[in-house]
Amino acid sequence: xxxxxKVNPSTNPLRELAGRKLIDYTLETAxxxxxxxxxxxxxxxxxxxAYVSKAWTCEVLKRPEKLGGLTSRIEETVVWLLKELKTKxxxxxxxxxxxxxxxxxxxAAHLDEAI
Numbered sequence: 001x002x003x004x005x006k007v008n009p010s011t012n013p014l015r016e017l018a019g020r021k022l023i024d025y026t027l028e029t030a031x032x033x034x035x036x037x038x039x040x041x042x043x044x045x046x047x048x049x050a051y052v053s054k055a056w057t058c059e060v061l062k063r064p065e066k067l068g069g070l071t072s073r074i075e076e077t078v079v080w081l082l083k084e085l086k087t088k089x090x091x092x093x094x095x096x097x098x099x100x101x102x103x104x105x106x107x108a109a110h111l112d113e114a115i
Contacts, residue, residue: 013048013101023048025104027056032108035115036097042081044068074098 013023023041030039039058043049044067049060061084067077078096085091095115099106 011102013043013045014051017104021051022104023052023101024055026099026101026106027052027058029106029108029111030097030099031056031058033111033115034108035112038093040081042077 013021015022017025027039027041030036041049041052041056041058041060042063043060044063044065046062049062052058053060061081063077063080066072067080078098082092082096085093097111097115099111
C-alpha cells in the first residue's frame, strides 16, 4: 500500500531517490522475488496508480480514500483487500506481504527468506 501525495507530500511514491522513483525499488524487489506469485499496488492516488500500471507488470487497485488517511490503520486496508479479492475473483491468498516503499534497500532474497 502507498499513500498518495495529497495525504502527505513526504510519502509521495513518485518522489525521486538516487534517480529513480521511490516506489520503483519496492516493485523491482517484489517482482524479482521467486516466492511471490502476485503483486498488487494499493493506493487512493490516481497518479501513483497510473504510473505503476504503465511502468510495471503488477496489478493496481484503488482503495477507498478513507483507508489512505494518516490515521487509517493498515489492518483495515488488508481486510478490505481480502474482501475485494474474495468477492470479485473468489481468490483467497495463502499469505499477504506488506511492502512499504520507505524500505528501498531490501532485496528479493530478503522477501523469499521471510516467506
